[in-house]
Amino acid sequence: MKLDCFSISLAVKDLQVSRDFYEKLGFSVFAGEISQRFLIMKNGTTNIGLFQGMFEGNILTFNPGWDHNAQALDDFTDARDLLAKVKAQGIEVSHQNVEGEQGPASFSFVDPDGNAILIDQHR
Incomplete structure (x- = not known):
């Protein structure tokens, strides 16, 4: 399966503290805003999403x-x-928001x- 863009989405306690930490490792803000309680940070081709108070636990995220x-x-x-391929493999889907034939x-x-995996297509 071709899943495209990968990132780890981290549930963080303090967004600013996490931002500062990852900046020390060479990451920079790519998208998002602290006022919206999330930041996407990049270091080369590595993406990390920092999310405060939006979900429990960390999530492996793929963006087709x-x-x-x-x-x-x-x-x-x-x-x-x-989704059809995942179900055909006998994998139980815990959530789906799929409408129409595209988009x-x-x-x-x-x-x-127990690691959550999110397939999140934006287009």
Whole structure:
């Protein structure tokens, strides 16, 4: 399966403290705002999302249709097709928000160790 852009979405206690920490490791803010309680930070092709008070636990996130700079890809596997493939593999889907035949869609599931995985298509 081609899942495209990958990032780890971290549930943080203090967004500013986390931002400062990751900046020390060479990350810089790429998107988001502290006032909205989230930041997306980059270091090369590595993306980390910092989210304060938005969800419990950390999430492995894949964005079909985006490259690591959130630029649209011409060729990508739609989230609807990925959902069908995940279900065909016998993986239980815990959440899905999929409407229509194209456009934004998301679904999530959990790996055998309890790690949440989010497929989040924005286009």
